[in-house]
Amino acid sequence: MKGRFVILAVILALLAPSIALLPAQALAAGSDSYIAQAVVAQTAKSAAPAVPAKIAADKRITITMFCIFIAITLGIVYWASKRTTSTGAFYAASSSITGVQNGWAMAGDFMSAASFLGVSGLISLFGWDGMMYCIGTSFAYVTLLLIMAEPCRNVGKYTVGDILSFRAKPAPVRATMALAAVLLSIMYLIVQMVGGGKLIELLLGVPYTWSVILVGVLMLIYAVAGGMLATTWVQIIKAGLLMGGGFLLFILMAAHFGFNPLRFFSEVVSSPKIQSWVQIALLKQPVAQPGFEYGRRFLEPGLLQTNVWDQVSLGIGSFLLGVAGMPHILMRFFTVPDAKAARKSIVVAMILIGLFFVMVTLFGLGAAVIVSPQAIVAVDKGGNMANLLMAELLGANVSPLFGDIFFAFLCSVAFATILAVVAGLVLAAAGAIGHDIWISIIRKGKATQREQVMAARIAALIVGVVAILISLMSQNINVAHLATLAFAIxxxxxxxxxxxxxxxxxxxxxxxxxxxxxxxxxxxxxxxVSPNMTYPKIVAQGAQTQITSLEKKQAAGQTLTEKETGDLAKAKQVYEANKDGKSIMGLDRPWFPLRNPGIVSAPIGWLVAIIFSLLFPNKREEEKFDEMYVRQTTGMGIDELIKT
Amino acid sequence: MEQNSTDWSKIARNPKFKELRRRKEKFLFGWWIISAVIFVIFLVVANLGRKVYGWCVIGDINLGYLLVLALFVYCWFIAGYYASWANRFSDKMTADLVEDLKEGGINK
Incomplete structure (x- = not known):
């Protein structure tokens, strides 16, 4: 069995480069990569000598690396699918994962494309404020460690619904929890898939539709065929690759600054590009204030988050509490055999996450110095390419081929990261539908192992296909607030x-x-009803201001530049399109002032729990508390949970 | 072990169990609240006291960045401290309790 798997993996790995050449040639016809073009265009405009003119990544190398990764993971799926014959194997990898392994997998859940690329991008554009996301993730794990990990392992079997229905009435509790779990997982899945689709579009030049389908099909293969075992191992391998790649990038970056942290920070502060970026793009001051140190301002808070309530709401709602309620995270506790292993996995994950995010904070600042915020937004408005651009520049300084290979390697790791995270999300939603609703409620727990595994696989397939379809339709919709919403729920x-x-x-x-x-x-x-939605009248207002200022200039007898004429026409168009519009809820302006609802919704949710429990007491459920309390503390009776 | 016949309420009243619970709750919720308060204060001061975080401590490295590093270290500390506390106390107490229950027959 093992021999066959090795042979399969080797064959696939050997085939990969030749497969890769086919699309590469077609793509190569469209000359160099989009990234390179944009960077070249940017450097040509600003004539900065810091960024070399040619940093075109060789797409064949990138595609080859993608294929090698896909081949290896498919090998794992094949191996795992042979072992996934029971329900416990499908949802919880038969609780056979060790604490350290699960620690890597849990860290992998948060070492995502969003953090490696997105958060370092935010830091490279907004300075200190972006680091809040790094700290927040670390604190999310404090909640998981102290409150959730061990009790959840001790009383849960496959899903969060198992924990809730331990002493409550199974049918209503499982049904509502399944609803929430499916909603949460699909929302988060769409954020990841749309983001991933756009990323692959940018990296490989494949159209968005095909990128999403590629991600979606692989996600379905991992989740449906390989179940939790394959998904966990893909996550572990990816976390290792990302940690390794990140460390190499860190060394290259540190070498660039002579391994001197003081020099690193003084270059951030004294970079003229960062200074003008802070002054013009962020603080919107066309004329520099004399004596104001814009470089130092970059390292101070408040360039992204200006509302203190929003900041606290994000901190409490999303990080301190939100992460601890995501079903795909809680599900990881069921893959280990006991509470001690669950604790160990969080400790390992916290060490890894911390190391990783310390590097991310430095990557963000480093990219701002080495690549410059202006060049980063020229490639991608959200700043997602900051790290990759820096990697290519630093790698190219070593040798051009190394630069290409390193860039390709990090791209494939980013790709791997998306796949590993989405597969885990599909499993969480599949557990809710297959285990909570189909087997526990509809079949009343009376189903053979065969039927249970079949139900799980069909549920995973349905969830995956729905997520792919929604993602395909969401190309031009801003889905970022779905993540905020998921964490708030x-x-x-x-x-x-x-x-x-x-x-x-x-x-x-x-x-x-x-x-x-x-x-x-x-x-x-x-x-x-929050500012996350688009409010056409506010958009129109912005356009109106631009029109007025440009027309005033015209009226004063000045001739507008070509760009300004274009801006004016565009602004007029935007104004006309939006002046009578209303938001999705029919509002002119946001009714709720914060982007993150946690600070209001969480207290309401917690209060409602208390009030309704006191209003509708239940003696039997109260009596059963003793059993749950003893079990969640001591882990007694866990063997029966794991065996079946 | 027949689950249905186990008298869970009796175990819940066991003094050893109560002691374990008391110490666990004190440790876990106590440290969680401390962590939450530290995190929220960190965020509020970041927002209201920008100048404080902008104070350069070593060269151009400001207090804001040093605090970011300090919080990472704090999270590592919590992870390590809890792991060692649990290995030294709660795991032993739990094992001790479960042993007691087995010896005395679970329903005694």
Whole structure:
């Protein structure tokens, strides 16, 4: 068996380069990569000597690396699928993952494309404020470590629904929890897939539709065929590659600054490009204030987040509580055999996450110095390419071929990262549909192993296909606020339901269902009326201001430059299109002032849990608390949970 | 072990169990609240006291960045401290309790 797997992997790896050549030639016809063009265009305009003119990555190398990665992971899927014959194997890898392995996998869940590329991009554009996301993730793991990990392992089997239905009425609790889990997972899945699709479009030049289909098909193969075992191993391998690649980039960057942290920071502060970026693009001061140190301003807070309530809301709602309620994270605790291993996995994950995010903070600042914020936004408005651009520049300084290979390697790791995270999300949603709804409620737990595994696979397939379809339709929609919404729902619904079930005797079915429903609805409504949505009248207002200022200039007898004439026409178009529009909720302006609803929705969700449990007490459920309390503390009876 | 016949309420009233619970709750919720407060203060000061974070401590490295590093170190500290506490106390107490219950018959 093992021999066959090795042979298969080797054959696929050998085939990869030749497969890669086919599309590469077709793509090569379109001359160099988009990134290179944009950077070249940018350097030509600003004539900065810092960025060399030719940093075109060889696409054949990138595609070859992609194929090698795909081949290796498919080998893992083949190996895992042979072992995935029971329900426990499909959802929880038969609880056979060790603490250290699961630690790497859990770290992998947060060492995503969004953090490696997105967060360093944010730091490269907004300085200090971007680092908040790095710290936040670390604190999210504090909650997982201290509150969730061990009790969840001790009483849960495959899904969060198992924990909630331990003493509450199974049918209503499982149904509401499954609803919340599917909603959360699909929302987060869409964010990852749309982001991933756009990233691959940028990296390989494949159209968006094909990028999403590529990601989606691989995700389905990993999740449906390989189940949790394959998904965990893909996650572990990816986390290792990302850590290794990140460390190499870190060394290259440190060497660039002579391994001297003081010099690194003084170059950030004294970079003329960063100074003008802060002054013009961020603080919108056309004329520099004399004596103001714009370079130092880059390292101070407040360039991205200006509202203190929004900041705190993001911190509490998304990080401190939100992450701890994401089903795909909680599900990882079921893959280890006992509470000790669950604890160990979080400790390992926290060490890795910390190391990784310290590097990310430095990558962001380094990219701002080496590549410059102006060149980064020229390639991608969100700054997602900051790290990769820096990697290519630094690599090219060593040798051009090394630069190409290093760039290609990091691109494939970014690709791997998207796949590993989305496969885990599909499994979480599949657990909710297959295990909670189909097997537990509809079939009342009376199903053979064969049927259970079949139900799980079909559920994974359905969830995956739905997510692919929605992602294909969402190309031009801003989906970033779906992540905010998902974390808010987790913080205001799932976390209070789980925490009160585990620790509060008087929590009942009514409390669980109420907090899940109210938490979801409140979060949803607050996001729908928040500044995350587009408000056409505000857009029109902005266009109007631009029109007025340009027309004033015209009236004063000045001739507009070609660009300004274009801007004026565009602004008029935007104004006409938006002046009578309303937001998705029919509003002229946001009704709720914060982008992150957590600070309001979480207290509501937690209060509702308490109120409804007290209003609808249940003696039997209270009596069963003792059993849950003893089990979650001591882990007694865990063998039966794992064996079946 | 027959699950249905186990008297869980009796175990829950066991003094050893109560002691384990008390110490665990004190440690876990206590440190969680401390962590949450540190995190929120860090965010609020970042927003309201920009100048404070902008104070350059070593060369051009400012307090804001040093605090970011300090918080990473804090998270590592919590991870390490809890792991060692659990290995030294709660795991032993749990094993001790489970042993007691087995010896005395689970329903005794």
């Amino acid at each position: 987790a913080a205001s619904g799932v976390v209070p339901a789980v925490v009160f079930s585990l620790f509060w005797r008087k929590m009942t079915t009514a409390g669980i269902c109420a907090t899940l429903l109210v938490g979801t609805v409140v979060s949803l409504v607050l996001v729908l």
